[in-house]
Amino acid sequence: MATIIVVTFGDQYADYLWVCIAGLGVAAFGGLIFLLQRHAVRRGDRSAQRGL
Template sequence: MLSPRMTNPTPVIAAGIGLWIAATVVVLLAGDRWAYALHTCWAGIGVGTAGFVVFLVQRAASRRGDKTAQRGLD
């Protein structure tokens, strides 16, 4: 059995969103050279944030014991 620290996905998800933010800053600072990648960076931030919110809502529902919540998201 792995420790809860090793199975907690929150730091990994937050780091992924942070990397998308860093990539967005780099693309913005690069100017027109990487302008085509800006939409991808914004999409990465948006999808990552939306996924993180869904994960947090599902984990809260699982902790409350809701019948429709995913299991194992302690």
């Protein structure tokens, strides 16, 4: 959401663009780990986290 606002308003918030892009990257990485853990639970891996 913040990235859309920064891109929409352009120069006024240009300093925050890279922070927003980094936030999207961190969120994507966290989502990937979450999906990998869910897949591991469904496979029955012993090292997978339970309750996801």
